[in-house]
Amino acid sequence: MKRNILLHPDPRLKKHAAPVADLSDELRALADDMLETMYAAPGIGLAAPQVGILQRLVVLDCVKGEAETPRPLIMFNPEVIASSDETNVYEEGCLSIPEQFADVTRPAEVEVRWIDRNGKEQTEVFDGLWATCTQHEIDHLDGKLFIDYLKPLKRQMITRKMVKLKRELARA
Numbered sequence: 001m002k003r004n005i006l007l008h009p010d011p012r013l014k015k016h017a018a019p020v021a022d023l024s025d026e027l028r029a030l031a032d033d034m035l036e037t038m039y040a041a042p043g044i045g046l047a048a049p050q051v052g053i054l055q056r057l058v059v060l061d062c063v064k065g066e067a068e069t070p071r072p073l074i075m076f077n078p079e080v081i082a083s084s085d086e087t088n089v090y091e092e093g094c095l096s097i098p099e100q101f102a103d104v105t106r107p108a109e110v111e112v113r114w115i116d117r118n119g120k121e122q123t124e125v126f127d128g129l130w131a132t133c134t135q136h137e138i139d140h141l142d143g144k145l146f147i148d149y150l151k152p153l154k155r156q157m158i159t160r161k162m163v164k165l166k167r168e169l170a171r172a
Helices: 025-040 127-139 154-172
Strands: 045-047 059-060 071-083 087-092 097-107 109-115 120-126
Touching: 025 045, 025 059, 025 071, 045 087, 045 127, 071 127, 087 127, 097 127, 097 154, 109 127, 120 127
Parallel strands: none
Antiparallel strands: 045 059, 059 071, 071 109, 087 097, 109 120
């Protein structure tokens, strides 16, 4: 089932998400819903707080090519356990901040640990777009948005555009 994505500014997007204590069928269903929502948006990542659920859950799939096999990942309680000194700059966007993009500098490579949908601990090293996306989604779990990395003026400009967009959507 497709879920509604919260739009910035929304106070729920700035809250810390609680760790997932027990993997339930309900949480697995939420993860499936989030994947469906992310693909439909279309996006490459989505965190539970973006659909109004304050749990440490993210879904992502950075495979973009039509000819490539999708690689959906479901991560419960993801955490970066190591990151490179080398950095990358990617133009980031966010499903909660539609049509707004900005360059963000992050570690080029990260090692991430998480629990998969079967309750098994996983660890993987990500680089490139996967590293950026994973860090972006984990930030959501800590109440941090990509615009928080920007200079105040640029951040305020994007927030004003979002307030205007939300007003227009409310009228429609």
